[in-house]
Amino acid sequence: LGLPGIRYMLEASKDLPIDVHIMTPSCVPATHLETSGATISPQDTEEIFSWKRVLGLGEVMNYPGVINLDPDMVAKLRVARGRPIDGHAPGLSGEDLWAYVISGPQTDHECTTLSEAQEKLRAGMHILIREGTTARNLDALLPLLTPATAPFVHFCTDDCHPETLTQDGHIDGIIKSAIARGVDPELAIPSATIHTARAYGLTDTGAIAPGYRANLVVLSDLQSMHVDKVFTSGRLVAEGGRTVVDLPTHADQQVRGSVNVGGSPLSFAVPDQGGEARVISVKMDQVVTGEMRVVPRVEDGLVASDTGRDIIKIAVVERHHATGNIGLGLVHGFSLKDGALASSVAHDSHNIIVVGANDSDMEAAVRAIIETDGGQVVVRDRKVLAQLPLPLAGLMSDLALPEAAKMGEELRKAATSLGCSLPSPFMTLSFLALPVIPVLKLTDRGLVNVDRFEFVPLFTGGGEDG
Template sequence: MKTDLLIKNAWVYQTPTRNFAKKNVAVTQGKFYYISSVDMEHLNANETIEAEGQYMIPGFIDIHLHIESSMTTPAIFSETALGYGVTTVVADAHEMGNVFGLEGLKHFMAAETKMDIFHAIPSSVPSTTVDLETTGGVIALEEVRELLKDPRVICLGEAMNFKGIAYDKDSLIRQIIDLCQKERPTMPLEGHIPKIYDQELADFLMSGISSDHTHQFPEYLLEKIQAGLFIQFQDKSITPENMAVIRDNQLFDFACFITDDIMVDDFLEGHLNKNVEKAIACGLPVEEAIYMTTYTPARRMSLLDRGMIAPGKVADFMFVSDLESLTIEQVYKSGEKVFTKGQPFHYPEKIETFPESYYQTVDCQKLTFDDLTLNVETKKERVRCNVIQKQVVGTFTERITKELTVKEGALDWQAAGLAQLIVMERYGINGNIARALMDDPLTGIGAIGTTWAHDHHNVMLMGNDPESILVAQHALLEMQGGYVVVNQGKIVATCPLPIGGILSQAPIEELGQALKGVRQAMKDLGYENGNEIMSFSTLSLPVSPAIKVTDKGMMDTKSQTFYPLVFPEDGVLKHETTN
């Protein structure tokens, strides 16, 4: 018999026993054929590889990520991520859906890539409801019904609306879940369940959702798994304490590693491989870390043709020279070599084509100094205000109370050491402008602006200097989206994202360096967080605890009610939300 590829003397990962054994491996027609310690010269291979001293492990599988978080398109993403050993992903393109609706999803899914990209139905477009935030697109029952017909769609993407899922059987998200269960009874339903426990967790899980990828804490991790949740660990949840819960309780079949959101500057350094390295450094045995990044996620998504090196499985694999550091030497996709260590980032020969209208999507008014004056109707000299306080670790926020001086009929927010946070509807739908205040988020004088504002992607501005806020907003309108940082009235960093205000087709190195510049400029302004970009971009995410801002106002994300900026008994802010 003739075979395409023969690999000799590799230390092959044995999935059932989670160890390595010296084997020879034959590959034919893009699949593993014969794995054994016996000599295979009789197979007459077209190509033979001597892999003495190399560890051969299956390709990594990332079952929850948003390609748009890397601010690039599927074709460019595929070429880059393959170099990190990632051969299969399940993409939830809800960012694209929030900007362009079903049409945008179809453009995204049409990309031709070497990597296998399966898709999740974006369940959260918008993440809450149209009454709570304005988006460019909506994915409702008709759109879900159409997506369910596509075989590349293999799960329902993260369902986030806690109140609608747990307590409102007539909500759109519950109708979407019901439709998926009717049309695809065994399809996984993915969840976004931050800080929900005990009976509230049970109320949520009664919907049929069975996974969670949000921030995990060791004191609740076992409870969640015993409640039937499959846990997907993103970077911030990969801690020694969480890994100890998994290791000590032998829970390797009930969790996996995912990336969720990898910013493009971090993408220059790695992808899912970095999370595996971190898990190993946090005390998880390397063999179990591999298992939880290959076989476990494949089973979760019923991708039964991959995830292990065995006859009949897709021949996705990599050669690793050092397990502890996970040094990847080569990557193969369906038996074809797609990466060799040391090669530069490769720009794909064929990239996606988007309509011209996708490059003109930021449609809102140009702000003036008058728009930044927070006029208040009151007889008091000082009024109490609801203020947002961000954390320096993670994306959670808290509501605090501050007492502000009223000066010439307006809040003297600058004297109080606060910054304005503004969200402007940018799809040309209603012209909403919501205003909030933040507690001392910057030590320098300036402003930050973006259209990459989770998940509605309206224009978001934050600054402690009116001039800098205006410069930032005007720059975003001119760029038609992206990130901008202004220091003392001067633009110091930009990252243009011209496709819908969320994507670019610039080479990955160029795009990554631009975002690195934005990140450093944010640090220079004194914006403090372990992930400055994600922290800022989620100040607008109305399903993340505990207080965020949409174009409709400042929201308690659990109760889904809005806070007034000024306490009602003290006064009324003119134009709390203007439209």
């Protein structure tokens, strides 16, 4: 939605009993390899910085653009000088990492190994240890947190399903997990509070001391991290797990009606070209993917899902401008035996992404998303088994958290009933369209080799690189 969407988020959050700050999006679109709903220019970025509660520049995902001095990316970084700048540099190392850091990004939450995090820490970056619904890096990265490194090591969830929030909590849940793994509470809690506040320039937040805002969390003990009370600016806002103040409502018509596929037919037909095809290989509990090469199953001259080998079709349908773009590919790792899963949450351009054991159910799943103006759905035999509508920009629910979490759990169970083995299939699905996390991803414009930052054909054509 571009600037109107950011304005809505600031307006909708301004009177809440919590402090909500934002980082202005740096990469809309994330790359030139996909179709986004809007574009945010360097001039737009400068305007957003004049708005209240905007701290800095968000997640600079286009790291190839930074390293290769893309003019648009350089202009945004220049505008953001002197402000916090979030990074995104999965696997970046050596001179490429140095060039990236020199350009301005100060944090990274994409580390998956201790050695990667240590190198980035030595390069001067703050490391956010990520523990979300799908990407779980706490066990691998926790040794990074020591008394010497604590001011530069923080926690984040990145992406969380509603049911994860209700079951495991948010940052409090990560602190609890860190303590359970032997980290001293006096080390874990400051990493999540005052050190994080300092990293983002919030000098009056994060400590109980004179001159600091009275934003307080009262815990029953330091092991369970059970929250008894929450105060914001000295005002009791939550007690016993319930909000004790009235919450404001805001008009949201400007962020509805975002799904625009048009009248083009939805075809997922892939003509066989002979030989091997590239397959996106899903990795458990990670957002990075691999690349497999297999001879696909073919029926009547068309590539078909092969549930016996766990190789099924995947498609990304452009939903912002009715271009008719449909990117087509194959994916391994869902273990889907029947039906289809679809979602309008597909980072970061958020087109409709769908996987399925057959074209008919894939088409029905996409149609169901269109009918609810965004959402997530499980379909079998063209019938909806479970669905979570997301009518706000096709990304957010207008339901209360417990209700959204219940529907999210029903989605997971429905996916499991189709044979899906992934613990969080919709979170995994949402990252398969993000062409800034290696290795192989799919956008509405086609397959992308992220390491080479270019489109690659589905069929290899027999060549080494295809």
